Amino acid sequence: MSRPSGTNIALGVWTTLVFVFLFAPIIVIAIYSFNGGRLLTAWDGFSLEPFTAIVERPTVRHTVAVSLQTAVIAALLASALGTLAGMAMARFPGRWTGPFTLLLLLVSVTPEIVDGIALLPWFVTLGQDWSLLPFNNGYVRLVIGHSLFATAVVTYIVRARLVGLDASLEEASADLYARPVATFFKVTLPLVGPAVLAGGLLAFTLSLDNTVISSFINVSGTTSWPVYVLSSVRSGLKPEIAAVSTILLVFTLLVLGLVARVLKRSGSSVTDTMAVA
Amino acid sequence: MSRDNNVRILASHAGARAIRQELSRRHFLSLAALAGASAALSACGSGGGGGESSAVEPGAGATGGPVEKSLSIYTWGDYDSPEVIDAFGKTGPKVTLDSYGSNEELISKLVAAKGTSGYDIVVPTGVYIPQLIENDIIVPFNKDLIPNMAKVDPQFLGQDWDPENEYSVCKCWGTTGFVYDTTVIKRDLVTWNDFIDAMQNEASGKTSLLDDPQGVAGLYFWANDIDWNTEDMADYDAYEAEAVEKWAPHIAGFDSYPATGAMQQNTFALMQNWNGDSRLGILEHKQPDRWKWVLPGPTTELWMDNWCIPTGAPHPEAAHAFIDYVLEPENSFLEMDYIGYNTGIQGIEEMAKERKVELPEMIFFTDEQLATMKNGAVNEAQDRRTEVYDKLKAAASA
Amino acid sequence: MPRSASSRLPGFVLAVPAWVWLTVFFVVPFLQIAWFSLGEKPGMFGTHSNAVMSLDRYAEAFSPTFFTIFRATLWMSVTGTIACLLIALPAAYFMALKVPAHRRGLLVALVMVPYWTSFLIRTIGWKVILSSEGALAGFLTDVGLVSDPHALLNTRGAVLLGLIYNYLPLMILPLYVAFDRVDSALGEASKDLGAGRVRTFFQVTLPLARPGIIAGVILVFIPMMGDYVTPAVLGGAKGTMVGSLIASQFLTAQNWALGSAMAVVLILLTMLVVVLAIALLWGVGWLVGRRSRLVIGTKSIGTKKVATA
Numbered sequence: 013m014s015r016p017s018g019t020n021i022a023l024g025v026w027t028t029l030v031f032v033f034l035f036a037p038i039i040v041i042a043i044y045s046f047n048g049g050r051l052l053t054a055w056d057g058f059s060l061e062p063f064t065a066i067v068e069r070p071t072v073r074h075t076v077a078v079s080l081q082t083a084v085i086a087a088l089l090a091s092a093l094g095t096l097a098g099m100a101m102a103r104f105p106g107r108w109t110g111p112f113t114l115l116l117l118l119v120s121v122t123p124e125i126v127d128g129i130a131l132l133p134w135f136v137t138l139g140q141d142w143s144l145l146p147f148n149n150g151y152v153r154l155v156i157g158h159s160l161f162a163t164a165v166v167t168y169i170v171r172a173r174l175v176g177l178d179a180s181l182e183e184a185s186a187d188l189y190a191r192p193v194a195t196f197f198k199v200t201l202p203l204v205g206p207a208v209l210a211g212g213l214l215a216f217t218l219s220l221d222n223t224v225i226s227s228f229i230n231v232s233g234t235t236s237w238p239v240y241v242l243s244s245v246r247s248g249l250k251p252e253i254a255a256v257s258t259i260l261l262v263f264t265l266l267v268l269g270l271v272a273r274v275l276k277r278s279g280s281s282v283t284d285t286m287a288v289a
Numbered sequence: 290m291s292r293d294n295n296v297r298i299l300a301s302h303a304g305a306r307a308i309r310q311e312l313s314r315r316h317f318l319s320l321a322a323l324a325g326a327s328a329a330l331s332a333c334g335s336g337g338g339g340g341e342s343s344a345v346e347p348g349a350g351a352t353g354g355p356v357e358k359s360l361s362i363y364t365w366g367d368y369d370s371p372e373v374i375d376a377f378g379k380t381g382p383k384v385t386l387d388s389y390g391s392n393e394e395l396i397s398k399l400v401a402a403k404g405t406s407g408y409d410i411v412v413p414t415g416v417y418i419p420q421l422i423e424n425d426i427i428v429p430f431n432k433d434l435i436p437n438m439a440k441v442d443p444q445f446l447g448q449d450w451d452p453e454n455e456y457s458v459c460k461c462w463g464t465t466g467f468v469y470d471t472t473v474i475k476r477d478l479v480t481w482n483d484f485i486d487a488m489q490n491e492a493s494g495k496t497s498l499l500d501d502p503q504g505v506a507g508l509y510f511w512a513n514d515i516d517w518n519t520e521d522m523a524d525y526d527a528y529e530a531e532a533v534e535k536w537a538p539h540i541a542g543f544d545s546y547p548a549t550g551a552m553q554q555n556t557f558a559l560m561q562n563w564n565g566d567s568r569l570g571i572l573e574h575k576q577p578d579r580w581k582w583v584l585p586g587p588t589t590e591l592w593m594d595n596w597c598i599p600t601g602a603p604h605p606e607a608a609h610a611f612i613d614y615v616l617e618p619e620n621s622f623l624e625m626d627y628i629g630y631n632t633g634i635q636g637i638e639e640m641a642k643e644r645k646v647e648l649p650e651m652i653f654f655t656d657e658q659l660a661t662m663k664n665g666a667v668n669e670a671q672d673r674r675t676e677v678y679d680k681l682k683a684a685a686s687a
Numbered sequence: 688m689p690r691s692a693s694s695r696l697p698g699f700v701l702a703v704p705a706w707v708w709l710t711v712f713f714v715v716p717f718l719q720i721a722w723f724s725l726g727e728k729p730g731m732f733g734t735h736s737n738a739v740m741s742l743d744r745y746a747e748a749f750s751p752t753f754f755t756i757f758r759a760t761l762w763m764s765v766t767g768t769i770a771c772l773l774i775a776l777p778a779a780y781f782m783a784l785k786v787p788a789h790r791r792g793l794l795v796a797l798v799m800v801p802y803w804t805s806f807l808i809r810t811i812g813w814k815v816i817l818s819s820e821g822a823l824a825g826f827l828t829d830v831g832l833v834s835d836p837h838a839l840l841n842t843r844g845a846v847l848l849g850l851i852y853n854y855l856p857l858m859i860l861p862l863y864v865a866f867d868r869v870d871s872a873l874g875e876a877s878k879d880l881g882a883g884r885v886r887t888f889f890q891v892t893l894p895l896a897r898p899g900i901i902a903g904v905i906l907v908f909i910p911m912m913g914d915y916v917t918p919a920v921l922g923g924a925k926g927t928m929v930g931s932l933i934a935s936q937f938l939t940a941q942n943w944a945l946g947s948a949m950a951v952v953l954i955l956l957t958m959l960v961v962v963l964a965i966a967l968l969w970g971v972g973w974l975v976g977r978r979s980r981l982v983i984g985t986k987s988i989g990t991k992k993v994a995t996a
Contacts (some may be wrong), residue, residue: 023781030778030795034855037812038801042814054553054573054813069371071386080961104698112702119713120905123913123958126950129717129943130403140405148405156712163705163908171488172898173868175855184742206867210795210860217802217856218747227394232407235387238805243366243388249551249571250367250810257804264800272793291819365748379929393938400734420732497923540921550811554818556840635800672728675940676752679932683755 021117038261045254052249062255072216072240079220079237082151086158087216093159094166094215098198101167102174103182107166116164131157135229150234157229158219165218166211173207316373331434347600348431351605360607361385363395363408365594370627373620380605380614390419397428404601409608415593418450427597429455434609437616445633448593449462449664457595461630462602464654464662465504465590468548468567470495473558481512481585484559488539492559498544499561502678503665505532505543507590508561514587518666521605522673529677537684549573552580563592563627568651582651584658591662593633625652725948728940735943744948753932753949756955760929761919763843764911769851771858771907774851774898779862780892784869793864798856810849810920817845817921841923849921850911855908859902865899866892901968905961912957929953 045063049056064256066072101109131153137148146152182199201208223238230239359382362369366388380382389395392414399406399421413421421427432438438446438458445459467484474491478484483510488496491685498505503517509528510517519525544551547560548570564582571580596612598605614620621634622641631637633651638653646652654662722737724744729736782794801809816823817839824839869892893900899955915930933953936946 020781020785021731023639023785027778030855030859033774033852034801034815037809037852038804038814040812041804041808049573051549051553051569051573053468053550053811054575090932093705093708097702100699100701104701106697106699106937108699108702112699112706115706115709115714116953117905117958117961118717119709120909121954121961122713122717122934123930123953125930125937126720126947127713127716129397129946130720132398132711133719134712134716136401136403136405142735159629160709160713161910163709165857167705167897168902168906169864172861172902173864175463175898185825207864208866209792213799214857214860217799220803221806223806227390228398230387231402232363232387233385238807240366240388241805241807245366245546245550245807248367248546248566248573249807253808255832257808257930260803261800264832268793268796268800272790282887391938393941396941397734397937423732501917502935527713540924544923551814551818551840554815554820556814556818601937667732670940672945675935675942679756679935679940680752682924682927682931683752686756686759686922686927 027238037258041254042258042261045251045258047251047254050248050250052159052251052254054161059251062251063259065250065252066259069252074224075235075237075240076256078151078234078261080156082154082158082236083216083219085151086155086162086210089155090159090162090215091208091212093163094211095170095204097163098167098170098207099174099204101171103200106121119160124224127157127160128225131225132228148231150231153229153231154219154226154234154236157225158222159215162215162218165214166208169211169214170204170207173204223286253289292327302489307650313542319432323632339426344642348609349428349432349600349602349605351431351434351609353431353434354606356381356610357604357607359383359385360410360604360611361387362410362412362611363389363406363599364386364410365389368412368630370623371625373615373623376620377611377614380610382604382610384611390401392473396420396424396426399599400424402598406599406601407603408599409459410600410611411597411599413597414592415448415450415457415459415595416667417628418457418595418597420667421597422451422456425600427456428600428602430458430612431605431609434606435613435616437613437684439617440621440634441634442633444659445593451595457597458616459625459633460594460596461628461632462591462593462617463564463630464584464592465507465563466563466567466582466584467559467561468552468571468580469560470555470558471581472579478581478583479585480587481589481609484508484561484583485512485536487559489535489538492557493539494541495556495558496540497544497547497557497560498540499563500543502671502674504545504561504590505678505681506664511585511588511590517588517590517663518670519670522670525670525673525677529680532677532681533684537681537687540673540681540685543685564651568629571651572647584654584661586661588663591659591664594626595665720947721951723943724951726944727908728942728944734941735947738762744945745952747945748948753952754822756927756932757929757953759927759961760912763846763850763928764908766906767847767854767911768908770847770851771855773848775855775858775862775903777861780866780888783860783863783866791867793858798859800854806853806917807920809852809867809994810917813845813849813852813921814840817848840921841925843922846918846922846926850914850925853914853917854907854911857906861903861906862896862901865902869895871909901965904964904968908964909957909961912953912960 044052044055046058046060047055048059048061051085097112135156137154138144182195221238222236223242226236227242228240230236235258243251244250244253266287317384318456340544360377362384362388368388369386373385374384387408390397395411395413396417399408399411404425411427411429418427432455435458438454441459445462446454452512467478467494469478469487473495474487476487478487483581496509504526506525507517509515509531510524515524542551544557544560545563546566546637547557548562548566548568552560552570553574562570564584566581571577571582574580596615598608598612602608615624616634618636618640621632622637623642625632625637625641625642627645629652631654636648641649641652700914702967723735725742726735726737727739727741728734729746731736753787783792786794818824827839828835913930915928915934918926918928919931920926931955933946933949936949940946
């Protein structure tokens with residue numbers, strides 16, 4: 013490890029500031045989730061009522077569950093599709109890369125509202141007219157809607173990681189008569205590990221936050237959390253909406269802390285295990 | 290009682306006329322198609338109740354049989370009292386609530402879903418109902434199953450969009466006014482002209498307008514006592530000139546819910562707002578006395594959201610049972626108390642006074658006030674309204 | 688022999704699943720939108736019709752209003768992207784190369800945690816912070832940086848803040864991944880050759896991270912161009928972005944034909960900007976790359992060049 017120097021200290025301070033910036037609004041929301049008033053932003057004394065309200069109201073819990081389930085599946089799907097595509101782009105470029113890059117770019121530049129408007133009639137055509145029943149399922153629709161941009165994101169990141177990175181390891185493996193499948197799993201995949209992890213995290217996050225597409229394509233019973241929040245504005249956002257965010261925040265931090273402890277004890281890390289090449 | 294049931298104070302006659310003309314033209318065009326379709330349908334038996342014609346199957350097939358085990362309501366977010374929903378759930382059906390953010394979102398979804406949305410009840414705003422009927426998105430009620438419709442104040446029945454209440458019944462209604470910060474604007478504001486004047490003076494850079502092309506256009510037309518459903522393009526030219534040149538530099542935001550949001554931090558000093566949002570905002574503010582609500586003249590808006598049953602509703606019996614249930618005065622009171630809008634049930638104002646509901650003057654209005662309120666209309670000027678609104682936004686963001 | 692058979696299998700088959708997926712669920716629905724844009728709005732209850740085909744909607748979409756707002760949106764997005772890059776570069780570099788390896792995964796996850804709640808909630812958090820009654824406004828007024836506590840919210844600055852905040856993780860993660868692959872041995876080698884820390888960063892590390900930088904810039908810039916909700920919430924009337932024009936055609940005017948035409952125009956313009964920007968980045972990278980090769984090759988010339996680099 014490098015010695016602490018002026019530059020490193022400055023970098024550390026900067027990174028800390030970035031994290032403060034990232035967490036600032038969430039901390040404000042966490043404080044306001046103990047608001048006893050009816051409106052989220054009008055402070056009216058400390059209270060635990062917003063938290064008890066969540067217990068009493070199944071709708072809120074259900075929307076969070078819908079969002080979490082969708083996000084996990086969409087992230088896995090986008091990671092799988094994007095990783096393969098990104099590796100192909102980086103390792104086997106050819107005449108096909110141009111059109112494919114154009115397609116990815118098109119997916120990225122299309123405003124969400126256009127995706128939403130375009131997807132809904134298509135789902136109805138698939139599900140009703142062609143009787144492909146899965147497309148009537150709200151979860152399937154949400155996963156598909158969320159997977160589009162996420163796939164492009166993962167592809168970009170995986171490709172960016174592999175481009176210019178020495179392909180000699182893979183070639184060496186092939187020269188040693190390792191089967192392509194073995195080369196893929198033992199050499200290439202560990203190389204792209206951090207990129208897949210980062211891409212998957214982004215896909216998960218993008219799905220969890222998707223509002224515009226979701227509001228168009230969801231069906232009865234699969235309203236996601238952001239759609240619920242957006243439509244609640246009409247009657248004034250309640251402190252319980254902040255309380256849900258606080259619970260999610262505390263829960264994720266606990267899980268992360270636990271993971272960090274386990275990793276420290278076992279003496280390795282996600283990055284390490286994945287980046288070993 | 291001074292109420293005259295024959296006077297449809299709430300209805301917009303000009304708008305309704307345009308809607309009827311459009312309907313009859315389109316019905317004429319679709320008659321030929323229907324004739325062909327019904328011949329084809331009769332060949333395959335009952336035809337499955339697609340809802341293509343009103344009289345065939347009222348109430349999406351509800352006949353008063355056993356209530357189904359679930360009910361799916363698609364409505365505005367957090368629009369119904371949890372107490373009412375829970376209590377209805379105890380009578381049998383498991384209630385699922387989903388929500389949308391605008392009428393257009395609701396319509397887009399229902400149109401595209403072609404009767405497969407899975408919802409049993411939707412709550413559109415009145416002026417959109419002709420469009421919903423026209424596109425076969427909603428079906429007529431089986432009125433025998435909603436006896437409590439008799440408990441609705443006749444003033445709020447028989448609106449122009451659905452004169453016989455075949456398809457819809459009032460959920461609640463409200464109006465547009467404004468609310469201002471008396472520490473910033475020290476004079477009395479009474480009319481929409483006062484609003485426009487204050488916006489360009491004391492409240493410059495601290496004024497918010499509704500995030501809605503129709504509401505912003507209304508501001509100009511209400512102030513100048515022009516019918517706000519006008520289809521005369523010269524009116525819109527005049528509106529564009531004033532809004533883009535005079536208003537734009539002073540506008541701080543386009544926000545449809547400023548009172549329950551930004552007002553709590555005193556972000557704006559003058560806000561065009563709906564009465565329910567203003568009422569909640571004032572009730573919750575740390576210094577409620579600082580704010581003053583105005584129902585301005587000479588005229589203003591009235592909007593009404595309505596219970597409707599969409600085509601293809603899977604649980605029509607439960608849908609009818611629920612609508613009848615919420616129209617029961619006790620339940621209706623809970624709904625009114627929760628959301629702060631008048632549900633239009635007879636005697637609800639007296640109940641509210643007895644039970645000391647706060648700020649009743651922001652929920653209930655006198656007949657004189659009601660006479661100044663008028664429904665909007667979905668009409669041919671929609672494109673032009675959106676165009677001016679976009680120009681205003683572009684000018685305000687510069 | 689199985690090996691030779693499969694190695695003859697073209698490599699792009701790996702991309703086929705993504706290709707098929709995006710074709711079925713993106714290209715087909717998208718073609719429908721392109722088709723709508725050639726039609727019109729039929730009467731006041733219809734949303735779109737292709738009974739009459741024309742390019743008239745495109746003529747309507749190319750309005751002065753559209754270009755006024757497009758220019759403002761472009762300015763915001765370019766500024767926001769540059770700001771994201773400048774903020775993220777040092778942080779991603781630090782996280783990837785200076786933090787002990789076992790903590791890196793944790794930090795990467797921490798970058799995302801604030802985003803695991805709805806954007807509306809985060810934006811409301813900012814509204815509270817920036818409000819005229821908030822501590823920040825009080826502090827800045829006391830210090831004398833701003834004269835009016837109302838000067839924070841509903842400004843272009845608030846719009847930029849909202850954009851930067853919302854898209855920063857989309858910049859940090861690709862940069863982190865890019866720096867993470869930079870072999871520290873390469874840096875050591877550069878130092879051994881007498882290159883300074885700063886010179887090593889600019890001439891070895893940064894060029895190696897270039898694909899990540901490009902990925903980050905694309906991922907941040909493009910969604911910024913399409914975003915319209917957050918800017919409107921924080922910027923009020925100053926936060927009108929081009930996306931809101933498209934949304935209002937679909938969600939208020941119910942004119943899908945015009946909305947589709949506007950969307951196609953926005954998509955084409957954004958792609959044009961992206962292609963130009965990538966060309967520019969590659970051009971600069973090519974120049975820098977040529978020079979650094981020169982520098983590493985001949986030490987004496989390099990020392991002088993560093994000062995200007």
